[in-house]
Amino acid sequence: KAGSINTKKFLKALIQDTEIVMGDVQKVEKKIDGWALFIKSQKKPFIYDNIVFANALESFENISLSCPLIPNRGQITYIPSIHKTITSSFGGYLTPPINLNGEYIQTLGATYDKWNIKTHPNWAKLRKNDHHLLLEKLRVYDKEMSFPKNLKGRASLRATSLDHMPIAGQIINLNELKKNLKGIYKPTPSNIPNRAIENGLFMLTGLGSRGFQTAPILSEFIASLMDGTPFPIDTEIVNAVHPARFALKSLRN
Secondary structure (H helix, E strand, O other): OOOOOOHHHHHHHHHOOOOOOOOOEEEEEEEOOEEEEEEOOOOOOEEEOOEEEOOHHHOOOOOOOOOOEEEEEEEEEEEEOOOOOOOEEOOOEEOOOEEEOOEEEEEEEOOOEEOOOOOOOOOOOOOHHHHHHHHHHHHHHOOOOOOOOOOEEEEEEEEEEOOOOOEEEEEEOHHHHHHOOOOOOOOOHHHOOHHHEEEEEEEEEOOOOOHHHHHHHHHHHHHHHHHOOOOOOOHHHHHHOOOOHHHHHHHHO
């Protein structure tokens, strides 16, 4: 079975009346009354009890903990509406018709390529070969389809982890973690010393191509960490998505 959601409406429902301030984060500092978030466009820092880093591939830029995130480029192709009202899945996917700037189109996707940003910074540029690859998948599904030569679309980068699991939970100070491991035979997310935990700092990233499936429940999990309520996921998953899992594995070895 296949299905689809209206992502704009879904995001609007999630955000509701949340205030959004745009800007580049310069740094985060611990203060007596919370965490100070310095934004380039603002004269004074914002003070928060809790901060969640959810900025995909750039999530580790302002913290001591490092975790390998792999960029995976994905390209989608816009095709004229072929009047199919259901979602199709066939190795690729085809959405129902959507209104894009007054024109009804369908989205055909998506490619999945490991991407080196340093050597290939122009990831947003659309590639004809990717359009053709997606169209060939669609033609296997429906051989009678024909398409215009000048195709449009969009490309984005997914943030994926080495084990393809999301990264969600409290942020750990790696330097403090190394200092406070004495007496711990096998360090795991459940026995990390309190001194190594950055209280009030959290992370949600590495969602890959399943963000709409995993982000809502993992957001609830992070909220439960903040207010001390029961987790909506079990301990096995908590450990599997912990931001420090790669660092702990390295220390065990």
